[in-house]
Amino acid sequence: LSTINTPLLDYRMTEDNHRKCLLSATFTAWCNSHLRKAGTQIENIEEDFRDGLKLMLLLEVISGERLAKPERGKMRVHKISNVNKALDFIASKGVKLVSIGAEEIVDGNVKMTLGMIWTIILRFAIQDISVEETSAKEGLLLWCQRKTAPYKNVNIQNFHISWKDGLGFCALIHRHRPELIDYGKLRKDDPLTNLNTAFDVAEKYLDIPKMLDAEDIVGTARPDEKAIMTYVSSFYHAFSGAQKAETAANRICKVLAVNQENEQLMEDYEKLASDLLEWIRRTIPWLENRAPENTMQAMQQKLEDFRDYRRLHKPPKVQEKCQLEINFNTLQTKLRLSNRPAFMPSEGKMVSDINNAWAGLEQAEKGYEEWLLNEIRRLERLDHLAEKFRQKASIHESWTDGKEAMLQQKDYETATLSEIKALLKKHEAFESDLAAHQDRVEQIAAIAQELNELDYYDSPSVNARCQKICDQWDNLGALTQKRREALERTEKLLETIDQLYLEYAKRAAPFNNWMEGAMEDLQDTFIVHTIEEIQGLTTAHEQFKATLPDADKERQAILGIHNEVSKIVQTYHVNMAGTNPYTTITPQEINGKWDHVRQLVPRRDQALMEEHARQQHNERLRKQFGAQANVIGPWIQTKMEEIGRISIEMHGTLEDQLNHLRQYEKSIVNYKPKIDQLEGDHQQIQEALIFDNKHTNYTMEHIRVGWEQLLTTIARTINEVENQILTRDAKGISQEQMNEFRASFNHFDRKKTGMMDSEDFRACLISMGYNMGEAEFARIMSIVDPNRLGVVTFQAFIDFMSRETADTDTADQVMASFKILAGDKNYITVDELRRELPPDQAEYCIARMAPYHGPNAVPGALDYMSFSTALYGESDL
Numbered sequence: 001l002s003t004i005n006t007p008l009l010d011y012r013m014t015e016d017n018h019r020k021c022l023l024s025a026t027f028t029a030w031c032n033s034h035l036r037k038a039g040t041q042i043e044n045i046e047e048d049f050r051d052g053l054k055l056m057l058l059l060e061v062i063s064g065e066r067l068a069k070p071e072r073g074k075m076r077v078h079k080i081s082n083v084n085k086a087l088d089f090i091a092s093k094g095v096k097l098v099s100i101g102a103e104e105i106v107d108g109n110v111k112m113t114l115g116m117i118w119t120i121i122l123r124f125a126i127q128d129i130s131v132e133e134t135s136a137k138e139g140l141l142l143w144c145q146r147k148t149a150p151y152k153n154v155n156i157q158n159f160h161i162s163w164k165d166g167l168g169f170c171a172l173i174h175r176h177r178p179e180l181i182d183y184g185k186l187r188k189d190d191p192l193t194n195l196n197t198a199f200d201v202a203e204k205y206l207d208i209p210k211m212l213d214a215e216d217i218v219g220t221a222r223p224d225e226k227a228i229m230t231y232v233s234s235f236y237h238a239f240s241g242a243q244k245a246e247t248a249a250n251r252i253c254k255v256l257a258v259n260q261e262n263e264q265l266m267e268d269y270e271k272l273a274s275d276l277l278e279w280i281r282r283t284i285p286w287l288e289n290r291a292p293e294n295t296m297q298a299m300q301q302k303l304e305d306f307r308d309y310r311r312l313h314k315p316p317k318v319q320e321k322c323q324l325e326i327n328f329n330t331l332q333t334k335l336r337l338s339n340r341p342a343f344m345p346s347e348g349k350m351v352s353d354i355n356n357a358w359a360g361l362e363q364a365e366k367g368y369e370e371w372l373l374n375e376i377r378r379l380e381r382l383d384h385l386a387e388k389f390r391q392k393a394s395i396h397e398s399w400t401d402g403k404e405a406m407l408q409q410k411d412y413e414t415a416t417l418s419e420i421k422a423l424l425k426k427h428e429a430f431e432s433d434l435a436a437h438q439d440r441v442e443q444i445a446a447i448a449q450e451l452n453e454l455d456y457y458d459s460p461s462v463n464a465r466c467q468k469i470c471d472q473w474d475n476l477g478a479l480t481q482k483r484r485e486a487l488e489r490t491e492k493l494l495e496t497i498d499q500l501y502l503e504y505a506k507r508a509a510p511f512n513n514w515m516e517g518a519m520e521d522l523q524d525t526f527i528v529h530t531i532e533e534i535q536g537l538t539t540a541h542e543q544f545k546a547t548l549p550d551a552d553k554e555r556q557a558i559l560g561i562h563n564e565v566s567k568i569v570q571t572y573h574v575n576m577a578g579t580n581p582y583t584t585i586t587p588q589e590i591n592g593k594w595d596h597v598r599q600l601v602p603r604r605d606q607a608l609m610e611e612h613a614r615q616q617h618n619e620r621l622r623k624q625f626g627a628q629a630n631v632i633g634p635w636i637q638t639k640m641e642e643i644g645r646i647s648i649e650m651h652g653t654l655e656d657q658l659n660h661l662r663q664y665e666k667s668i669v670n671y672k673p674k675i676d677q678l679e680g681d682h683q684q685i686q687e688a689l690i691f692d693n694k695h696t697n698y699t700m701e702h703i704r705v706g707w708e709q710l711l712t713t714i715a716r717t718i719n720e721v722e723n724q725i726l727t728r729d730a731k732g733i734s735q736e737q738m739n740e741f742r743a744s745f746n747h748f749d750r751k752k753t754g755m756m757d758s759e760d761f762r763a764c765l766i767s768m769g770y771n772m773g774e775a776e777f778a779r780i781m782s783i784v785d786p787n788r789l790g791v792v793t794f795q796a797f798i799d800f801m802s803r804e805t806a807d808t809d810t811a812d813q814v815m816a817s818f819k820i821l822a823g824d825k826n827y828i829t830v831d832e833l834r835r836e837l838p839p840d841q842a843e844y845c846i847a848r849m850a851p852y853h854g855p856n857a858v859p860g861a862l863d864y865m866s867f868s869t870a871l872y873g874e875s876d877l
Contacts (some may be wrong), residue, residue, distance in 0.1 A: 643713055
């Protein structure tokens with residue numbers, strides 16, 4: 001019998017010793033993982049705890065409490081005293097120490113020492129573990145089962161053989177830190193590799209010391225349960241912090257996602273505002289360009305370009321402006337709902353700034369159109385004056401042709417007395433003719449001056465021609481004076497004169513000038529814009545025709561003088577060489593011009609009749625435009641008033657109001673063909689160069705502005721109702737509450753403008769039971785009127801009435817989440833952010849967090865506190 005039992009007894013003794021060595025190594029590693037925090041460690045667990053000093057230090061580290069002051073003596077009594085202090089502390093934590101006394105520990109009893117350490121591990125590392133209402137060992141086992149459930153070949157049922165293949169340890173690490181282990185490459189039939197991989201990774205990356213030996217676990221049929229539990233508890237404590245960090249990271253991700261979405265909306269607003277302002281900035285200089293063109297065709301092209309701008313380029317920008325305001329209001333609503341501060345666009349990009357820039361655009365547009373029309377009138381006037389200048393200049397040049405040569409003749413030197421007297425009389429007639437032409441020269445100069453004042457493009461050639469005429473006129477005056485002096489000197493010697501020729505010359509010259517003037521007037525072009533003006537020209541023409549009989553009598557009298565001269569010459573054989581020495585005007589010339597005048601009269605009649613018909617057509621266009629404008633203008637005003645009433649009425653739900661408004665918007669859009677028809681009539685009026693219309697007070701500009709305001713108002717009103725629905729749904733406001741809010745708002749909106757001023761809002765709050773001082777009211781106004789406009793919109797009113805019940809994240813919650821990620825430090829590092837957060841949100845935080853310069857700062861430390869505060873604005877402080 002002894003022979004049979006001795007090997008079994010030896011085996012059991014050997015197995016027990018092996019188990020003690022395994023526990024000793026595991027417990028030593030566990031103790032050192034905590035003692036390292038105090039800057040020390042143990043080498044031999046049964047020797048290094050005998051004096052009680054490191055035992056007390058271990059308890060202080062793992063409990064975070066101070067024990068009684070230890071004895072520093074080397075005697076046995078001092079050691080027993082220190083160990084008793086440690087055991088008393090353990091007992092004070094509710095742990096019953098059975099059969100473990102200070103003497104056994106001081107004497108180096110391995111079994112008692114290991115039992116004491118296991119008791120400490122149970123109390124401080126395992127007892128507080130709680131998973132789904134289970135605690136201690138059962139809780140730790142359930143935690144392991146939950147974490148390893150998704151992994152194949154892993155079935156944790158205990159703390160001994162379930163861990164032999166090492167896959168359980170690798171699964172725990174991979175579940176929490178998948179980047180550390182490639183689990184797919186592990187094999188169940190290679191436990192040594194699996195165990196060593198888990199132990200090495202845990203020691204290197206998770207700060208979990210290597211408490212077990214892979215060969216011992218594989219070589220043991222049933223690994224020691226206490227050793228496995230001790231090691232696994234280290235994983236639980238290492239990863240429980242990661243679970244908290246995961247929760248904190250999720251909260252931060254949620255907050256950052258909202259913030260990123262809002263920032264994208266802000267960037268979209270900034271871009272749209274910048275593009276619109278840039279278009280306005282480019283367009284205004286074009287509209288303010290007043291560089292005149294030289295021809296009517298060029299100015300007509302400018303007018304056509306302006307019409308293209310009004311029809312093609314501006315309408316899309318009107319839509320962009322309206323969409324910009326809608327986006328701005330939607331963004332502000334989202335910011336209020338997420339408890340964020342109101343969005344303040346970049347300087348110069350507020351909605352009011354865009355409205356001001358738009359007003360400047362429309363002002364420049366109006367001025368540009370007026371300038372174009374004035375320029376067309378100016379060019380029309382210039383063309384008329386230039387033609388008139390050319391006609392008068394041509395007539396004058398024709399009259400002066402040869403006059404200088406005639407005045408420079410020396411014919412009086414060889415003339416007889418009668419010839420001298422004839423030459424003198426002829427010269428007097430010439431002077432009379434010259435004086436008669438003085439008025440024409442002055443008219444030519446006056447027209448040239450007016451062309452210069454109106455900035456006629458061909459002014460240099462006009463000025464040169466006018467100057468030539470004036471210089472020639474001055475020269476004619478000088479030559480005339482010089483010849484008169486010569487004739488008067490000769491007159492004393494020559495006295496014969498023919499009075500009859502002189503009479504003929506004196507009467508023929510003014511009549512000839514009258515005929516030339518009549519021909520000028522009958523051929524003169526005219527410009528009229530109304531029927532009254534053409535009727536005035538017709539009346540003047542009829543008055544002219546009434547003078548023709550008297551003029552014919554004068555013509556016959558002049559021809560009678562010439563006939564009498566011929567009779568005298570024939571009767572008395574006077575040597576007159578058959579010509580009148582005092583004038584170059586012949587009866588044939590007078591008759592020819594008279595016939596020409598008679599031919600021009602009916603032509604003038606026809607021209608006046610055609611112009612009268614054109615003015616009648618223009619009057620019909622005016623009446624047609626006026627009739628439509630007088631209907632469309634009041635219709636637009638009525639629709640604006642109806643929209644105002646709809647926006648404050650409380651009939652039905654908000655969805656009903658929204659559907660009503662959208663149907664109303666559709667009816668307004670369907671009215672667009674009437675606007676287009678009016679635009680067509682307006683284009684016909686402009687093409688006919690009609691500038692005034694007494695049949696209506698509405699201009700096309702009034703209609704356009706009213707139509708654009710109507711479209712903008714209905715779109716803005718729809719957006720306000722949509723934001724009210726968004727607010728109602730986000731805040732959980734019932735329809736009855738919304739109706740009460742609207743009734744209160746309408747009651748105190750005394751001016752019926754859709755907004756309450758500050759005094760009306762104060763009265764509304766008092767009527768609802770608010771009792772507040774000036775400081776509290778100022779705080780509320782800063783919420784409902786962040787832009788300090790002095791008014792409260794209905795959207796801001798319902799936001800205020802419902803915002804107190806909102807359940808939103810706060811800056812303190814975000815700050816606490818960052819503190820968990822940072823391991824309870826006042827700063828967080830770049831590596832911690834990249835480890836705990838998704839890549840894009842980690843980089844978002846790194847780019848915006850300021851460096852941390854407080855106590856214990858390390859390189860790369862970031863200030864998460866100020867960043868959390870900035871997410872919600874200073875008001876959250």
